[in-house]
Every structure is written in structure tokens, then in C-alpha cells.
Amino acid sequence: MTTPVEPPELPDDEFDALASMLSSAAVWDDPAPEIEDQLVAEIADEIGARPRMPSAPGRADRRHLRLIGAAAALFLVVGVGIALLVGGEDDTTVVALAGTELAPGASADAELEDLASGLRVVLDVSDLPPAEPGTYYQGWVRNDDGQGITIGTFHMRGGDAEIELWAGVSSADYPIITVTIQEEGAGPASSGMVVLRGRLDG
């Protein structure tokens, strides 16, 4: 039976780089221990799973009211956003995209047109912040199994604009349209961070 051998220490330059990263106080900062219970209680309150005890209005109560207001506004936006607007005069269909929690003020109309060369998607985007340096937006169409096909990328650094994107698949097969925020150099897969979402129904 052999004794496990300790691996050699790191090279100096690797160690220095690691030590530099570990010297920040922020990477060791621990959350206040009471947050976990407060979080569970707040979510329980939100879903009405337990009765609220009357108490004097304080910071938490004010925040609670703000959150309820924000949630109501979000549901309104999403409800309106996913409403389908079908153009009756030509072969184009317009789908409203609503901003998610990652971009709650944003919205877009996606004009879909099935052409001989593919599906043309024109996004008319409003109030989506410019992508920060090192990031970009990416459009996707998805089917109901969650499989996505990218339809192009953009950054919005010039302000609100129309963006022309193309898909090689049918909108009937891929009825969900999303826009994600992506990080440069992180690879071609979706980050999962959806900022706009809409669905072609019918």
C-alpha cells in the first residue's frame, strides 16, 4: 500500500494570479444569516401561503408594497406583450415581445414573413438598453421542445432601431421568439438570460 503523494505546488506566476483574485474582501463576504428565513417568508407572503401579521410599516413593508406593485405591472406587461397581433392585409404576422425581469421596460414587435429564402424577422425594439461592452444580444426562434435556432445578433448601442434577422425554419414549427444577452467569447450556445420573449399562437 502506497502513501498518497502531495502534488507539487503551483508555479509562482499561477500562484500570484490566484492570490490576487483571492485577496478581494468581496469574494469572502458572507450574506447576513437572517436573509434566508426572510426570503422564504417573503416568497410565502407573496404567494399567500401564510397570513401576514399586522405590524407597523417599516422598510420591509414598503419594499413589499413596491414588489407587489412591480409584480402587478410585470404581469400587465407580459399579458399585453404576449397578445398576438395578426396582420390581415399581407403574409406578415406581428408578434409582440415583452421584456422579462432582466429588461422589464423593454418591448419589441417582431414582424414575421415567410419568404422563398426563409423566415424574415424584423424586430422593432423599444427601450432595450445598449448591450454593455463585452456583451451582445442574440435572437432565437424556438420550438415547443425548447430547441432553439439563432436568427442573428445585435447590440442596440445606437438606440432604438429595427433589426432584420433571418431564420431557415418555419415559424409554424418554431413559434417562440426570444432575445438573450450573451457574453463575447462564451461560445455560441444560448446564455439562457432571456430579455425579450413572445410567441406566435394560432
Place this chain on the structure above:
Amino acid sequence: MLTTLEAFRAGDPDAVRVIYRKFAGPVQTVVASIISDPELRADAVQQTFVKAWKAASTFDADRELAPWLYSIARRTAIDVLRAEKRPTRGDHAPETDVAVTPLSFERTWEAFEIRRAIDDLPPEERVVMKLAHLDGMTQSEISRALDVPLGTIKSRANRAHRRLAAALRHLVSENQTAVSDVEEGGAPR
């Protein structure tokens, strides 16, 4: 049987705790990179998870949860700080937005990743790393402070550094040149 994410969406307390315990440290690190006030930090951390719960239906379950939570944490911290810096608060007329200049998206994401790697360490290695790199203690001092033989401390430190270097390989290689140009000394090995 519900997945943890599905149970989280439904507000199941156990699932909320699972998600919170897994990501509270990294979220705290992102928030602490942006906000210095402890009360505001706590507010931002709690709000981050509440927002995540509310937005869970928009999350693609096939994707990694970490980048999504990171993004919510960073935005929430900036919003909390911006709200705090406004000259007036409450039900007043619309206010001018206040500029907040946090660390870049990339730097706060790095901090998030570093914290995840730290939280993955065994507790006995984590404490050695903290005492060495945050408090600047030598291995002899750590040995005395923890009442553990020096040889054991050396082994734990070596293993922890190996684990961290492997988990953060992409960041370590990026930082090697910059560090060697500007720093002398550093944490004791």
C-alpha cells in the same frame, strides 16, 4: 416529481432554500463588489432571489442557472444603489436618474466565479484560504490559530490552491501577466 427549479418556481420553501444556499455566496460577492453599505447589501441579496423567483417562468430550464442569477444580482445591486443615491425618495415626482459606475460586467462575473470556486472547497481548506489570502496570515500563524499541525495546514493549502487553480484556470491564465507586472510578495504560501 418536481425538479428543484420547478419547485422553486412554485415557491416551495425547501427549493427556495436549496437555490439560496447554493448561490447566496456568489450573489453576495457580486452585490458586495457594487455596494458597500451592509444593510443595502442585505436588501439587494434578498431582492435578487425574490426577483429570480418571480422571473423563474422566463428562465430556460435547459440553461445554466448561474449566469442568469448573476445578471439579476448585478442589475439589482445597481438599482438598489441608484435608488439610495437619489436626492429624494418615496412618492415624489419623477426623479433624475443617478449615475452609478460599478465594476464592469466582466469583472463582477469573475468575482462571481471566484466565489463559486471558493464555496466548492471543503470547509477545512476554505478556512485556510481565507486566513491566508484575506487576513494575510502565514501558515505558522494559521496552524496556531486553528490548533492544527503545520504540516496539515501546508497540505490543505496546497490542495486548495490546486483545486482553485483548476476551477479558475481560464481566469488564472488571464491574470498571470498582469499580476507578475505589478505585484511583489502577496499571500504567504
